[in-house]
Amino acid sequence: MSTVTENKPQGSNDPNQMMVPRPLKPWKATPKQLLPDVFGAIGTVIASLILVLVSPLAGILGFILTFIVLSLFIAASISWIRKDRKAAANSVSTIIIYFLAAFVLLPVASIVFEIIRKGAPGLSIGMFFDDMSVTASDAPLSEGGLLHALVGSLYVVALATIVSIPIGLLTALYLTEVKGKASGTVRFFVQAMSGVPSIVAGLFIYAVWMISLGGSYNTAAGSLALAILMIPTVARTAEEVLKLIPTDLREAGLALGATQWKTVALVVIPAARSGLITAVILGTARVAGETAPLLLTVGGNDAMNWNPFSGNNSALPFYVWKNFGLGTETGAERAWTGIFVLMVVVMIFFTIARVLGNKKG
Amino acid sequence: MSTVNPVKSEGPTPREITTEPRFSDRIFRGIVSSGGMISLLVLGLISLFLFYNGLNVFRSEGLSFVTSFEWIAESIENGTEASYGIGAMLYGTLVIGFIGLFFGFPLAVGAALFLSYYAPEWLKKPMVLVVDVMAAIPSIVFGLWGFYVLMPHAEEWAKLINKYFGFIPIFSMPGDFYSRSPFIAGLVLAVMIIPIITSISREVFAQTPLDRIQAAYALGATRWSMIRSVVIPYGKGGVIGGAMLGLGRAIGETVAVYTVLNLVYDIRPEVLLSAGGSVASLIVNKFGEATEPELKALMAAGFVLFMVTLAVNFVANAIINKTVRQG
Amino acid sequence: MDNEGEKDMSQTKVNSLASIAATRTPGTSAMGVGLEARNVHAWFGQKHVLSDISLDFYAGTVTALIGPSGCGKSTFIRILNRMHEFIPTAAMAGEVLLDGKDVYRSGVDVTKIRLGIGMVFQKPNPFPSMTIKENVLSGLKLAQIKINNSDELLEDCLVRAGLWSEVKDRLDQYGGTLSGGQQQRLCIARSLAVKPQVLLMDEPCSALDPGSTLRIEETIRDLSKTMTIVIVTHNMQQAARVSDYTGFFLSDGGPGELIETAPTSHIFSNPKDKRTEDYVTGRFG
Numbered sequence: 025m026s027t028v029t030e031n032k033p034q035g036s037n038d039p040n041q042m043m044v045p046r047p048l049k050p051w052k053a054t055p056k057q058l059l060p061d062v063f064g065a066i067g068t069v070i071a072s073l074i075l076v077l078v079s080p081l082a083g084i085l086g087f088i089l090t091f092i093v094l095s096l097f098i099a100a101s102i103s104w105i106r107k108d109r110k111a112a113a114n115s116v117s118t119i120i121i122y123f124l125a126a127f128v129l130l131p132v133a134s135i136v137f138e139i140i141r142k143g144a145p146g147l148s149i150g151m152f153f154d155d156m157s158v159t160a161s162d163a164p165l166s167e168g169g170l171l172h173a174l175v176g177s178l179y180v181v182a183l184a185t186i187v188s189i190p191i192g193l194l195t196a197l198y199l200t201e202v203k204g205k206a207s208g209t210v211r212f213f214v215q216a217m218s219g220v221p222s223i224v225a226g227l228f229i230y231a232v233w234m235i236s237l238g239g240s241y242n243t244a245a246g247s248l249a250l251a252i253l254m255i256p257t258v259a260r261t262a263e264e265v266l267k268l269i270p271t272d273l274r275e276a277g278l279a280l281g282a283t284q285w286k287t288v289a290l291v292v293i294p295a296a297r298s299g300l301i302t303a304v305i306l307g308t309a310r311v312a313g314e315t316a317p318l319l320l321t322v323g324g325n326d327a328m329n330w331n332p333f334s335g336n337n338s339a340l341p342f343y344v345w346k347n348f349g350l351g352t353e354t355g356a357e358r359a360w361t362g363i364f365v366l367m368v369v370v371m372i373f374f375t376i377a378r379v380l381g382n383k384k385g
Numbered sequence: 386m387s388t389v390n391p392v393k394s395e396g397p398t399p400r401e402i403t404t405e406p407r408f409s410d411r412i413f414r415g416i417v418s419s420g421g422m423i424s425l426l427v428l429g430l431i432s433l434f435l436f437y438n439g440l441n442v443f444r445s446e447g448l449s450f451v452t453s454f455e456w457i458a459e460s461i462e463n464g465t466e467a468s469y470g471i472g473a474m475l476y477g478t479l480v481i482g483f484i485g486l487f488f489g490f491p492l493a494v495g496a497a498l499f500l501s502y503y504a505p506e507w508l509k510k511p512m513v514l515v516v517d518v519m520a521a522i523p524s525i526v527f528g529l530w531g532f533y534v535l536m537p538h539a540e541e542w543a544k545l546i547n548k549y550f551g552f553i554p555i556f557s558m559p560g561d562f563y564s565r566s567p568f569i570a571g572l573v574l575a576v577m578i579i580p581i582i583t584s585i586s587r588e589v590f591a592q593t594p595l596d597r598i599q600a601a602y603a604l605g606a607t608r609w610s611m612i613r614s615v616v617i618p619y620g621k622g623g624v625i626g627g628a629m630l631g632l633g634r635a636i637g638e639t640v641a642v643y644t645v646l647n648l649v650y651d652i653r654p655e656v657l658l659s660a661g662g663s664v665a666s667l668i669v670n671k672f673g674e675a676t677e678p679e680l681k682a683l684m685a686a687g688f689v690l691f692m693v694t695l696a697v698n699f700v701a702n703a704i705i706n707k708t709v710r711q712g
Numbered sequence: 713m714d715n716e717g718e719k720d721m722s723q724t725k726v727n728s729l730a731s732i733a734a735t736r737t738p739g740t741s742a743m744g745v746g747l748e749a750r751n752v753h754a755w756f757g758q759k760h761v762l763s764d765i766s767l768d769f770y771a772g773t774v775t776a777l778i779g780p781s782g783c784g785k786s787t788f789i790r791i792l793n794r795m796h797e798f799i800p801t802a803a804m805a806g807e808v809l810l811d812g813k814d815v816y817r818s819g820v821d822v823t824k825i826r827l828g829i830g831m832v833f834q835k836p837n838p839f840p841s842m843t844i845k846e847n848v849l850s851g852l853k854l855a856q857i858k859i860n861n862s863d864e865l866l867e868d869c870l871v872r873a874g875l876w877s878e879v880k881d882r883l884d885q886y887g888g889t890l891s892g893g894q895q896q897r898l899c900i901a902r903s904l905a906v907k908p909q910v911l912l913m914d915e916p917c918s919a920l921d922p923g924s925t926l927r928i929e930e931t932i933r934d935l936s937k938t939m940t941i942v943i944v945t946h947n948m949q950q951a952a953r954v955s956d957y958t959g960f961f962l963s964d965g966g967p968g969e970l971i972e973t974a975p976t977s978h979i980f981s982n983p984k985d986k987r988t989e990d991y992v993t994g995r996f997g
Binding site for chain 2: 114124125128193197210348363
Binding site for chain 2: 827840
C-alpha cells in the first residue's frame with residue numbers, strides 16, 4: 025500500500041494539485057527584524073537614564089524629556105543613514121505620534137488610579153444606608169453616609185430622563201420620519217444645543233423658576249436643567265439609530281396601507297428599540313455627573329428629601345462639591361469616596377449603553 | 386416626436402401629486418413637528434430669559450460690562466456703588482481656553498492619527514474605548530483630579546518653565562504663587578477637550594478617499610508624506626472645526642475650572658501666576674451670596690457666555706458639517 | 713478636444729482583433745526583462761485568489777492582462793508594486809524581481825519600489841487640493857526628491873502624457889477642473905514625474921469615454937518606447953491595440969491562474985489554449 029502511494033506522489037499528474045506554498049506577509053516585519061528596534065528602544069532608555077543621572081536634569085520629567093529627544097534623534101539618524109531624508113521624517117513623525125497617543129492615555133490612567141486609590145478606602149456598606157443629617161461634617165467617614173445624595177441623584181436623573189425621552193425622540197422622528205422643511209435648521213440647532221454650557225442651563229432654570237415664577241430650590245428644577253443638556257444627546261443618537269433602519273421597512277409598512285403613524289409606531293420604533301434605549305442611556309450617563317446646573321437649582325441638603333417638587337435636595341456631584349469645598353481632610357476623603365460612587369454609577373450607564381449599542385451592530 | 390404631435394411641442398407639464406394625509410397622520414406629523422421645534426424653542430427661551438434678566442445691567446453698564454474689570458456689588462456698609470464688568474473674566478476664559486487648545490489639540494489630533502493610520506488592529510478598540518470613557522468622565526472628577534493630583538506636578542512644571550523661559554513676559558513670575566494658575570486650568574481643560582477633538586478628527590480622517598491615499602503610496606510616499614499631502618489637506622477644515630468645538634466646551638466649563646483657578650478681577654499677562662478669570666466660574670463663585678441686583682448681573686454674564694459659546698459652536702458645526710457630513 | 717480621438721477611432725474600426733494586433737510588431741523594441749513575477753500566489757484571508765503566476769515583462773513593451781472579472785488581474789498588478797499589502801487580510805507567496813532583485817526581500821525600502829514601479833488607477837484620482845502643476849510634481853514632494861529644473865520636468869511629463877497642449881495655459885488651476893480623460897492623463901503625467909521604470913495601469917480607461925480612451929492609448933504607445941508598461945483591461949480591442957504581449961487570466965471558481973501568455977497577435981489569432989480562444993472570440997466572459 026504505502027509503496028504504491030509513494031510511487032505516485034500526489035499532483036505529479038495534475039499541475040493544479042501542485043504543492044501550494046504557504047501564504048506569507050513579507051511586508052510584516054518578523055520578530056528577528058524587529059530585534060534592532062527593540063534593542064534600539066532599550067538602548068535609548070538606558071542612555072536617557074545615564075544622561076539624567078550625570079546631568080542636572082532630574083526626576084521622571086527629566087527622564088521622559090530626555091527619552092523623547094533621544095529617541096527622536098536616534099531614530100532620525102538611523103533612518104537617514106540606512107535610507108534617506110524622507111525615511112527619517114517618517115520615523116520621526118511616527119515616534120511623535122506614538123508619544124502623543126501615549127500621553128492621551130496617561131491622564132485617564134491617572135484619573136482611574138487616583139479614584140480607586142483615594143476613593144475606595146472610604147467605602148463602607150453603612151454609607152449607603154445613612155445620610156449626613158445628624159453627622160458633623162468633620163466626623164470620621166464611618167459616620168453618616170451618602171444615601172441622600174444617591175436618592176437625590178436618582179430623582180434628578182430619572183425626572184430629567186422622563187422629560188428628555190419624548191422631546192429627544194420627537195426631535196429625532198422629526199428629522200428622520202417627517203423630514204419637515206425645517207429639518208436642516210433643527211439639526212443645526214440641536215448640534216448647537218449640545219454645546220450649551222451646563223452653567224447656562226442652570227442659570228436659565230433659575231431665571232425662570234426662581235426669579236420669574238418665584239419658586240425656591242427643588243429637585244424638579246434641577247432635573248429640568250439637566251434635561252436641557254440631555255435632549256441633544258438623546259436626539260442626535262436616536263437620529264443616528266433611526267437613520268440605520270432601512271427604508272424598505274418603512275415602505276413595506278406604508279405599502280400595506282398603514283398610516284405613517286402606525287408604521288412608525290409599530291414598525292420603525294420597535295426595529296430601533298435597543299438603539300433608542302442606548303440613546304437614552306448615553307444621555308443619562310452624560311448628565312448623571314453634571315454639577316454646575318445643580319448648584320443653582322437643587323440647593324443642597326444633608327438629609328433625605330423624598331419630595332421632588334419642594335424643598336432642597338442633594339445629588340452625588342453636589343455631595344462631592346460640598347465636601348471638597350469644606351477644605352478639610354475628612355471633607356476630601358468624603359469627596360473622593362463620592363467620586364468613586366459617582367464614577368461607578370456613570371460607568372454602569374456607559375457600559376449598558378455600550379453593550380446595547382454593540383448588540384445593535 | 387414633436388413634429389408628429391404639435392400639441393406636445395411644449396413638453397409635458399409635470400402633474401402635481403398631492404397627498405392628503407389621513408387625520409391620524411396629520412396629528413402625528415403635527416405632534417412630531419412641534420416636538421422637533423422644542424430645541425429651537427429652548428435655545429430661544431434661554432437667550433430671552435437671560436437677556437431680559439440682565440437687561441438692567443446692560444443698560445446701566447453699557448459696553449463697559451464686557452470691557453471693565455471690576456466686579457463690585459453694591460454695599461451700603463462699605464459705601465460702594467455697584468459696578469459690574471466681566472472684561473477680565475472674558476479675557477481669562479479665552480486665555481485658559483487657548484492654553485487648553487495649545488496642549489490638547491496636538492495630543493488629540495496625534496491620537497486620532499494614531500488610531501486612524503498607525504495603531505495595530507488589537508490596540509484600536511481598547512484605545513477608542515478609553516477615549517470614549519474620557520468623554521464620559523464628569524467635570525467634577527476632572528476638577529478634583531486637577532486639584533489634588535495634577536496641580537502638585539503642574540506647579541513644578543510651571544517653576545521649570547519660569548526658570549528657563551522666564552525672560553518671556555508671559556512666563557515671568559512676580560511672586561511665588563504657582564498654584565491655581567491659568568496654566569493649570571488650561572492643562573485640565575486640555576485633558577477634557579481631548580476626547581471631543583479626537584473623535585471629530587477620527588470622523589474626518591475616515592472620510593479621506595482611499596483612492597487618493599493609494600495614489601500617494603503608489604508615488605512612493607511614506608506613511609508620513611501621505612498623511613501630510615492627502616489626509617491633512619482633506620481633513621484640515623474638519624479638524625479645525627473639532628478644535629473649535631473643544632474650545633466651545635472649554636469656554637463653558639465651570640466646575641473643573643473653578644476648582645483649579647484663582648479668580649482675580651484683573652488682566653494679568655503671566656499665565657503661570659495664580660490669577661486668572663473665567664466667566665462660568667465667576668457665576669458659580671458669586672451665585673451663592675449674590676444680592677438681587679448682583680444676581681441680575683450674573684444673568685447678564687450668563688447671557689454673554691451663552692452667546693459666545695453659541696457663536697463658537699455655530700461656526701464649528703458649520704465647518705464640520707461642510708467637511709464631514711456632506712461627504 | 714476629442715475630435716482627434718474620434719477620428720482615430722473610426723480609422724481603427726476593424727473587425728478582427730488579430731489584424732489590429734498584427735499592426736504591432738511584438739518584441740522588436742524589447743530591451744531585456746525588466747520585471748519578472750515568479751510563482752506568485754495571493755490570498756485574502758483564507759481565500760486563495762491567485763495561483764502560481766510566473767510572467768516576464770520585457771522592458772520597452774506593453775503587456776496586457778486580460779480575463780473576466782474576478783480572475784485576479786488587479787490583485788496581480790497590485791502585488792507587483794506592493795500595493796497588495798494595504799488590505800489587512802492580504803497575503804502572498806513567490807517573488808517579484810525588478811532588475812533581478814526581489815521587491816519583497818527583507819529590508820527593502822518599499823517606497824523606492826513604488827517609485828520604480830508607478831501605477832495608474834481605474835478611476836482618475838488627482839489630488840484635488842493641488843493645482844495641475846502641483847499634481848504633476850506631487851510625486852517629488854511625496855518622495856522628498858529635490859530637482860532644479862522642475863518646469864522642464866513638468867512640461868516633459870505633460871507632453872508625454874499628451875496633455876500639455878490642453879493645460880499649458882492653466883497650470884495653476886486645480887486638478888478637479890479637468891475632464892475625466894484629462895484627469896487620467898494628469899495622473900499618468902504625475903506617475904511619469906518620478907521617472908519610473910515600470911508603469912502599471914489598472915483598467916485606466918474603464919471610467920472614460922471612447923475619445924479619451926483613444927488618447928490614452930496613444931499615450932501608452934508613446935510611453936512604451938522608453939519604459940515597461942503593464943495594463944489590465946477588460947476591453948480586448950484595447951489589448952489588441954496597445955499591447956505587444958498578452959496574458960490571459962482565468963478563475964474557474966478557485967484561485968485565478970495565468971492560462972496563456974504570448975505575443976498579442978498570437979493570442980488573438982492563434983491561441984494555444986481552448987479557454988483563451990473561447991474568451992477572445994467572445995464565447996464566454
